[in-house]
Amino acid sequence: MSGKMRILTSLVVIAIVVAALGVWIIRGPGPLDFAGGTKVALADYRAGKPTGVPAKLEKASLVERGEYLAKAADCMVCHTKPGEKEYSGGLGFKLPFGTLYSTNITPDKDTGIGNYSAEDFKKAMTKGVAPGGKRLYPGMPYPYYAHLDDRSLTDMWNYLRTVKPVKKNVTVNQLRFPYNLRIGMLGWNALFYDPKPIVADAAKSNDWNRGAYLVNGPAHCGACHAPKNMFGADKSPALTGTTLQGWFASDLTGDRNAGLGAWSVADIVEYLGTGRGSHSLASGPMAEVVENSTSQMTQADLKAIAVYLKDLPPSRGRRFRERFISRALAIIGYGTFQGWKRSSRRRRWASMTSSLRFAPVGAELRR
Ligand code: HEC
Numbered sequence: 001m002s003g004k005m006r007i008l009t010s011l012v013v014i015a016i017v018v019a020a021l022g023v024w025i026i027r028g029p030g031p032l033d034f035a036g037g038t039k040v041a042l043a044d045y046r047a048g049k050p051t052g053v054p055a056k057l058e059k060a061s062l063v064e065r066g067e068y069l070a071k072a073a074d075c076m077v078c079h080t081k082p083g084e085k086e087y088s089g090g091l092g093f094k095l096p097f098g099t100l101y102s103t104n105i106t107p108d109k110d111t112g113i114g115n116y117s118a119e120d121f122k123k124a125m126t127k128g129v130a131p132g133g134k135r136l137y138p139g140m141p142y143p144y145y146a147h148l149d150d151r152s153l154t155d156m157w158n159y160l161r162t163v164k165p166v167k168k169n170v171t172v173n174q175l176r177f178p179y180n181l182r183i184g185m186l187g188w189n190a191l192f193y194d195p196k197p198i199v200a201d202a203a204k205s206n207d208w209n210r211g212a213y214l215v216n217g218p219a220h221c222g223a224c225h226a227p228k229n230m231f232g233a234d235k236s237p238a239l240t241g242t243t244l245q246g247w248f249a250s251d252l253t254g255d256r257n258a259g260l261g262a263w264s265v266a267d268i269v270e271y272l273g274t275g276r277g278s279h280s281l282a283s284g285p286m287a288e289v290v291e292n293s294t295s296q297m298t299q300a301d302l303k304a305i306a307v308y309l310k311d312l313p314p315s316r317g318r319r320f321r322e323r324f325i326s327r328a329l330a331i332i333g334y335g336t337f338q339g340w341k342r343s344s345r346r347r348r349w350a351s352m353t354s355s356l357r358f359a360p361v362g363a364e365l366r367r
């Protein structure tokens with residue numbers, strides 16, 4: 001078979017498998033569907049303003065606003081290799097199909113995003129398409145950032161323009177054939193990318209709506225806490241937890257055992273603000289989230305997140321196994337879990353794909 005034929009055949013096979021699985025994977029309700037009130041566009045929600053920066057930053061400069069949003073969206077963690085310049089990229093994400101590296105997003109013209117226009121930036125952030133039609137892998141959580149409103153994106157853009165340019169080439173994509181073909185993302189996007197806008201719920205408080213927006217938009221909590229299908233895409237029920245890199249990103253619903261049922265709003269605010277609390281101590285990837293993102297958010301925003309999380313219906317009917325794992329993990333610890341994981345191929349695959357986005361190489365070194 002000629003090289004071209006091989007590529008074509010592979011693509012067709014991949015497309016068929018992906019399509020079949022897409023049909024098989026029943027798309028369940030979204031993370032806001034449980035609330036039954038009248039849904040209105042975010043802009044039409046009269047009780048408050050769920051999008052953008054907190055009220056006290058409303059009059060701040062574009063750059064300050066953008067910086068707050070970039071922190072809430074945690075851009076730095078993924079786009080900074082430990083020990084190197086902020087936002088200069090090069091952090092590797094080990095995937096079952098090779099390694100994906102984050103890009104240099106400093107305003108350097110040759111190696112960063114200095115040649116982007118504001119429109120290019122918005123397209124990369126919300127559509128996952130970089131200039132030149134380069135289709136990004138969802139290791140970049142654009143399915144979440146797709147929910148950012150235009151003003152927030154403009155603020156973020158203005159902030160990123162003020163970062164010190166760093167000349168540093170990053171080989172972004174070291175994935176194996178055929179995963180290195182970005183065109184495959186067309187199929188992924190067709191099946192799993194569902195940017196239907198977040199809406200406000202008129203029956204809920206302003207805190208609730210702000211929290212729903214932050215969790216499911218900029219703060220992309222589900223990127224780690226939503227269960228994943230074998231292609232690394234989120235599946236429902238939303239925010240019920242998943243394994244990533246041997247960590248279990250916990251169930252955030254109101255389930256008393258596996259979730260946050262026993263936590264108060266104040267408990268959640270304390271945990272997100274400090275990484276500590278009476279119920280848990282943030283470690284691993286969550287410690288990084290707290291350090292770089294949630295601890296930088298206002299108390300009001302943390303409260304909003306907590307109010308929304310506390311309203312998520314308890315995840316009854318979750319598979320016993322995963323709930324058991326999350327409990328057992330806490331007791332026996334990570335090492336044992338790694339051993340257990342090696343013992344099961346299917347589990348290993350599930351674990352690897354769930355870490356599709358979040359397996360920073362060298363994260364261990366930083367801990
Ligand atoms: C979970 C990790 C992660 C987070 C969080 C993240 N990114 Fe990314 N980003 C990546 C990876 C990985 C790539 C490379 C994707 C690829 O090569 O397809 C990328 C690519 C990009 C690109 C495309 C650059 C190009 O031209 O190729 C831009 C722009 C970008 N990110 C901006 C941001 C901004 C702004 C934020 C915060 C709002 C952010 N990213 C948050 C992982 C992340």
Ligand code: HEC
Pocket residue numbers: 215219220221222223224225244247248249250252258259260268271272279280281282283284285286287289294305358
């Ligand atoms: C990069 C992946 C990642 C992201 C993004 C993330 N988390 Fe986590 N989270 C984790 C992991 C992993 C744990 C388990 C940490 C541990 O065992 O100490 C965790 C634990 C938690 C816990 C403690 C639960 C318990 O029962 O101990 C809470 C609460 C939490 N996360 C809330 C959030 C919220 C809210 C967001 C969004 C603002 C978020 N997380 C975003 C990975 C993540």
